[in-house]
Amino acid sequence: MTRKIITACLILLAFNANAQQSLPLYLDDAKPVEQRIEDALSRMTTEEKIAMIHAQSKFSSPGVKRLGIPENWMTDGPHGIRSEVRWDEWEQAGWTNDSCIAFPALTALSSTWNRDLATLYGKSLGEEARYRNKNVLLGPGINMYRSPLNGRNFEYMGEDPFLAGEMVVPYIKAVQLNGVAACVKHFALNNQETNRHGVNVIVDDRALYEIYLPAFKAAVQKGGAWAIMGAYNKYKGQQACHNEYLLQDILRKEWGFDGVVVADWGGVHNTKEAIFNGLDMEFGTWTDGLTWGKSNAYDNYYLAVPYLKMIESGEVGTKELDEKVRNILRLTFRTTMNRSRPFGSFATEEHALAGRKIAEEGIVLLKNKNALLPIDAKKHKRIAVIGENAIKMMTVGGGSSSLKALYEVSPLDGIKKRAGKDFEVVYARGYVGDASGDYNGVVSGQNLKDSRSAAELKAEALKVAKDADIVIFIGGLNKSDLQDSEGNDRKGLELPYGQDELISAIAKANTNIIFLNISGNAVAMPWEKQVPAIVQGWFLGTEAGNAIASVLFGDANPSGKLTFTFPIALKDNAAHANNAFPGGDEVIYTESIFTGYRWHEKQNIKPLFPFGHGLSYTTFKYSDIKADKASIGQNETVTVSVKVKNTGKRSGAEVVQLYVADLKSSLPRPVKELKGFDKVYLKAGEEKTVTITIDKEDLSYFDDKKHDWVAEAGDFELLVGASSQDIKGKVKITLR
Ligand code: BGC
Numbered sequence: 001m002t003r004k005i006i007t008a009c010l011i012l013l014a015f016n017a018n019a020q021q022s023l024p025l026y027l028d029d030a031k032p033v034e035q036r037i038e039d040a041l042s043r044m045t046t047e048e049k050i051a052m053i054h055a056q057s058k059f060s061s062p063g064v065k066r067l068g069i070p071e072n073w074m075t076d077g078p079h080g081i082r083s084e085v086r087w088d089e090w091e092q093a094g095w096t097n098d099s100c101i102a103f104p105a106l107t108a109l110s111s112t113w114n115r116d117l118a119t120l121y122g123k124s125l126g127e128e129a130r131y132r133n134k135n136v137l138l139g140p141g142i143n144m145y146r147s148p149l150n151g152r153n154f155e156y157m158g159e160d161p162f163l164a165g166e167m168v169v170p171y172i173k174a175v176q177l178n179g180v181a182a183c184v185k186h187f188a189l190n191n192q193e194t195n196r197h198g199v200n201v202i203v204d205d206r207a208l209y210e211i212y213l214p215a216f217k218a219a220v221q222k223g224g225a226w227a228i229m230g231a232y233n234k235y236k237g238q239q240a241c242h243n244e245y246l247l248q249d250i251l252r253k254e255w256g257f258d259g260v261v262v263a264d265w266g267g268v269h270n271t272k273e274a275i276f277n278g279l280d281m282e283f284g285t286w287t288d289g290l291t292w293g294k295s296n297a298y299d300n301y302y303l304a305v306p307y308l309k310m311i312e313s314g315e316v317g318t319k320e321l322d323e324k325v326r327n328i329l330r331l332t333f334r335t336t337m338n339r340s341r342p343f344g345s346f347a348t349e350e351h352a353l354a355g356r357k358i359a360e361e362g363i364v365l366l367k368n369k370n371a372l373l374p375i376d377a378k379k380h381k382r383i384a385v386i387g388e389n390a391i392k393m394m395t396v397g398g399g400s401s402s403l404k405a406l407y408e409v410s411p412l413d414g415i416k417k418r419a420g421k422d423f424e425v426v427y428a429r430g431y432v433g434d435a436s437g438d439y440n441g442v443v444s445g446q447n448l449k450d451s452r453s454a455a456e457l458k459a460e461a462l463k464v465a466k467d468a469d470i471v472i473f474i475g476g477l478n479k480s481d482l483q484d485s486e487g488n489d490r491k492g493l494e495l496p497y498g499q500d501e502l503i504s505a506i507a508k509a510n511t512n513i514i515f516l517n518i519s520g521n522a523v524a525m526p527w528e529k530q531v532p533a534i535v536q537g538w539f540l541g542t543e544a545g546n547a548i549a550s551v552l553f554g555d556a557n558p559s560g561k562l563t564f565t566f567p568i569a570l571k572d573n574a575a576h577a578n579n580a581f582p583g584g585d586e587v588i589y590t591e592s593i594f595t596g597y598r599w600h601e602k603q604n605i606k607p608l609f610p611f612g613h614g615l616s617y618t619t620f621k622y623s624d625i626k627a628d629k630a631s632i633g634q635n636e637t638v639t640v641s642v643k644v645k646n647t648g649k650r651s652g653a654e655v656v657q658l659y660v661a662d663l664k665s666s667l668p669r670p671v672k673e674l675k676g677f678d679k680v681y682l683k684a685g686e687e688k689t690v691t692i693t694i695d696k697e698d699l700s701y702f703d704d705k706k707h708d709w710v711a712e713a714g715d716f717e718l719l720v721g722a723s724s725q726d727i728k729g730k731v732k733i734t735l736r
Pocket of ligand 1: 076138185264265400727
């Protein structure tokens with residue numbers, strides 16, 4: 001008996017030793033990743049490699065089952081994990097456990113100007129993706145805000161490349177701590193939806209490098225993004241998804257990107273270019289379900305059988321194929337084959353509260369005449385809430401970022417809950433905008449049909465407004481086609497559904513009116529002088545209504561700042577002033593580097609609300625602005641310090657902004673540019689010193705002749721302000 005046991009143990013030991021010895025190198029996570037990649041690659045057939053570089057379903061691509069290399073599963077998107085769709089259709093798979101937490105859209109996140117909240121956002125979203133077993137998150141979106149008409153601006157981070165770069169880095173890092181790749185999108189120059197697959201963007205190198213690329217560069221080099229998504233549009237006449245200049249010259253060679261380049265869905269149009277110009281994975285071709293379809297089309301992808309045939313005929317070699325597979329294997333080792341990645345969590349209360357915190361800090365108080373806000377229990381007993389956006393669910397719709405949320409608190413419900421018994425809340429819809437609520441089979445479940453005439457709706461709204469102590473008009477845009485929605489751009493800057501006329505009439509009936517704008521874009525406000533308080537509310541996700549109520553009632557003190565300019569009229573925006581949006585087959589960025597506030601300042605055009613603007617229920621005093629050096633050498637830094645004091649009666653937070661002005665330069669430069677910021681939290685009466693350090697990179701411009709960044713010796717002003725138009729003081733420094 002004993003001998004038998006000993007013999008069995010010896011056999012087991014021998015077997016184990018054998019097993020250890022024969023553990024293939026690519027499975028040994030003690031070995032360097034690059035060695036594991038080469039080992040795995042050497043074991044794969046050409047067919048297996050070809051299979052890996054294109055989709056097998058709407059959102060997945062195969063691994064190599066034989067070798068134990070897992071599939072890749074992608075998910076939209078930037079502000080929540082998309083519900084499960086069917087294998088080859090956009091329609092719902094019908095799961096009952098895939099309702100996510102909808103986080104605020106990225107316009108709201110960037111408006112917090114709080115890097116820690118970008119970390120919290122990325123962490124929470126990454127956990128949701130991981131739990132749902134997705135290893136690539138199709139986000140964040142960081143295309144620059146060029147025109148207020150772009151239907152997808154709400155998914156992005158505003159008009160300033162520095163700000164977007166600073167906010168995207170913590171988001172990416174936190175997502176990827178979950179073993180989930182952030183797939184930064186859409187690279188590059190995807191600044192409109194009109195003719196998005198066909199338009200050829202013509203932009204000069206200065207604007208490309210100074211405005212449109214910096215956030216992507218930060219995402220790659222500082223954020224360490226593991227994936228990037230090509231854009232739909234063309235650049236230099238070539239599709240961005242297989243664009244030699246963008247993907248090879250800039251992304252790979254200049255920035256040293258070692259991750260995977262994923263095509264946007266249906267963004268590939270040419271096999272040879274896709275082979276040679278740096279694309280790694282093809283998704284969405286022919287099966288995009290939007291325009292045309294073909295069953296079992298995956299073999300027909302540009303990077304499927306057509307590529308294989310070219311290899312077999314000797315027309316192309318396999319060097320590029322190996323390179324693509326290397327990039328995909330690197331993704332695999334970083335995500336699905338990382339044995340120590342966490343498990344994730346989904347639709348938790350913790351995530352909902354994270355979303356609420358971000359929403360509260362992202363809401364921007366644009367105007368607050370005579371301190372109408374916050375709502376005062378002593379003066380505002382009877383509250384009239386008017387407007388469709390007080391009740392309309394905003395998580396469904398808008399395109400690929402549409403979500404099936406676990407729940408969504410509407411602004412009206414949030415206000416009612418917060419108001420409790422201390423107030424009387426009455427609601428009138430005022431207008432009917434879009435009563436539908438369906439996106440690819442996810443339905444909001446709301447019945448918003450209303451058969452009353454516009455006159456009846458208006459009469460009711462006016463009556464309710466007259467009888468109230470205060471009116472909260474909750475309107476703006478929505479996620480329907482031609483508004484804040486993928487696939488098309490807005491047609492104008494004005495509010496839809498006759499809201500302008502209605503707001504103006506209500507303001508006459510009750511001067512205590514607040515306008516809460518739910519949108520991801522600037523809108524015109526021709527009635528602005530009539531309305532004492534204006535709040536920018538964004539698309540805020542699951543906890544929208546609670547966050548809005550916190551701010552309106554003063555439980556949260558607003559501290560968000562605008563990340564893009566609100567022009568008074570469309571022609572005040574650079575792209576529109578030059579009639580350079582949306583173009584036809586091509587769009588020429590004639591404004592060059594002068595986008596957003598850079599344009600307004602250059603042309604001296606007063607905005608409705610400037611970039612960086614946002615008020616608080618308290619007040620701040622800036623003093624003692626100084627620099628630690630009057631002059632710096634090319635390799636030195638300079639630190640600006642400023643004392644900020646909360647001079648009001650309640651705690652609050654202020655975003656201190658640092659702008660650089662080049663006093664004399666060989667090339668034209670903006671009046672000033674954002675190059676630093678910090679958010680400081682102060683109790684009533686408290687004072688803190690804020691310091692911001694910059695270096696020569698922050699003083700540089702891109703010289704298109706030299707194709708390099710140049711920090712030109714000379715004098716610069718460093719301006720410290722509460723917005724781009726509210727400069728509190730400045731210091732002069734010299735770069736030697
Ligand atoms: C969008 C991407 C999205 C993809 C997958 C495309 O139409 O442009 O942003 O990630 O679809 O849904």
